[in-house]
Amino acid sequence: MSVSAEALYRMSDVELLAAYGEARRQFLEKKFTRDTNRARLVWIRAKMFVGSSGGVTERNMAIDVSEEIARKGQELREMTRDLDLLKVDVDIIAIVIRFRGASPPPAAHGEDTLEEEPERESH
Structure with a gap:
C-alpha cells in the first residue's frame, strides 16, 4: 500500500476507513500465509530429524x-x-483515524502482534 501520511490525511472518512479495511485484510492474508509456511518448515524439520540416522x-x-x-x-x-511493512501501513492509517478524533475499528485479539521467530532450542 505505502500511501504517505499526507495523502491519508487528505482522504475522506469513507476512503480512509476503506483503506484501513484493505490494509488489515492484506495484513491478515500475509500473516496467515507466513504462519502456514512457518508450520510447514517446522514439520519438514521434524520429518528430516525422524528420518535421519x-x-x-x-x-x-x-x-x-x-x-x-x-x-x-x-x-x-x-x-x-x-508482514512487518504491511503492519506499518495499518498502524499509520489507524494513527490518522485517531488524529481525526475517531477510533479505528477494534482489532481481534492477537492479530496485531508480530511474534518473533521462535529460536530452535539447543540440545
Missing part, C-alpha cells in the same frame, strides 16, 4: 546444513519482513 547432534547438524531448509527459512524471513 545418528545421534541428536548429527541429526540437527544435517538439518542445519540442508539447502532446502535454508531456502525455506530465507523465504520465511522475507515474508516476515513484508
Whole structure:
C-alpha cells in the first residue's frame, strides 16, 4: 500500500476507513500465509530429524546444513519482513483515524502482534 501520511490525511472518512479495511485484510492474508509456511518448515524439520540416522547432534547438524531448509527459512524471513511493512501501513492509517478524533475499528485479539521467530532450542 505505502500511501504517505499526507495523502491519508487528505482522504475522506469513507476512503480512509476503506483503506484501513484493505490494509488489515492484506495484513491478515500475509500473516496467515507466513504462519502456514512457518508450520510447514517446522514439520519438514521434524520429518528430516525422524528420518535421519545418528545421534541428536548429527541429526540437527544435517538439518542445519540442508539447502532446502535454508531456502525455506530465507523465504520465511522475507515474508516476515513484508508482514512487518504491511503492519506499518495499518498502524499509520489507524494513527490518522485517531488524529481525526475517531477510533479505528477494534482489532481481534492477537492479530496485531508480530511474534518473533521462535529460536530452535539447543540440545
